[in-house]
Amino acid sequence: MNELKETILNNLKSIEREGMDKLIHYLEEQSDYFTAPASSKYHGNYTGGLAEHSHNVVMLLIEKNERYNLGLSNDSIYIAGYLHDMCKINLYTTAIRCRKNKADKWEGYRTYEFNDQLPLGHGEKSVIRLQQFIKLTVEEIMMIRWHMGPYVPVEDRHALHKAMEMFKSVTAMYTADLEASQMLEETVEPEVCSMDEYNQYKNSLK
Numbered sequence: 001m002n003e004l005k006e007t008i009l010n011n012l013k014s015i016e017r018e019g020m021d022k023l024i025h026y027l028e029e030q031s032d033y034f035t036a037p038a039s040s041k042y043h044g045n046y047t048g049g050l051a052e053h054s055h056n057v058v059m060l061l062i063e064k065n066e067r068y069n070l071g072l073s074n075d076s077i078y079i080a081g082y083l084h085d086m087c088k089i090n091l092y093t094t095a096i097r098c099r100k101n102k103a104d105k106w107e108g109y110r111t112y113e114f115n116d117q118l119p120l121g122h123g124e125k126s127v128i129r130l131q132q133f134i135k136l137t138v139e140e141i142m143m144i145r146w147h148m149g150p151y152v153p154v155e156d157r158h159a160l161h162k163a164m165e166m167f168k169s170v171t172a173m174y175t176a177d178l179e180a181s182q183m184l185e186e187t188v189e190p191e192v193c194s195m196d197e198y199n200q201y202k203n204s205l206k
Helices: 002-013 020-029 049-067 074-083 123-130 138-145 154-166 168-184 195-204
Strands: 092-100 106-114
Touching (some): 123 138
16 A cells, blocks of 8 residues: 555646645545545445555556547546545545344444535535645546446436537546446455444444
8 A cells, every 4th residue: 555655646746736735735644545445335445445446547547548549638637537536535434333144143344334524426526625725627627527427316417428528538537437446446345343342332332
């Protein structure tokens, strides 16, 4: 993770844009960007999953940019790729839950839970949070806003298709995100713990 963190930070530091220094400071010192999972129970559901996923998206965007001659700058690739899921920063909390195992006995397990204190959507939330630090280009906004592709409410799909018509990079961003999550990253089984640990955790919440 230290090597990946260094790579991500070096790439972000290469961006000469007003406010970038404050954004990098936030990522390093005030967020869980480098330790957060990418999801609670799907791809990258482990410590460091978010940073790993984001780097995978960047690598795929670099490949697609060259293959399809998209004309994206390194700045745009790094911003959209590394920060499209800024909405997930400081979002997940650790918890212990219980379930019945295959032997039909109760057991505790460690997991992540979704705790959204700023309910502003997904891609749009990332755009809003990013623009509190730096100014984005219209293309970067579109790539980040629509990186979920068709996995948006039905009423948003007309706008999605319009964005895809405006910028081919929107489609590249969506497919990079999908390929990273479905083909490059794994889902791990939660760590099992004792019922005593579960009960201690449960009592600590009272």
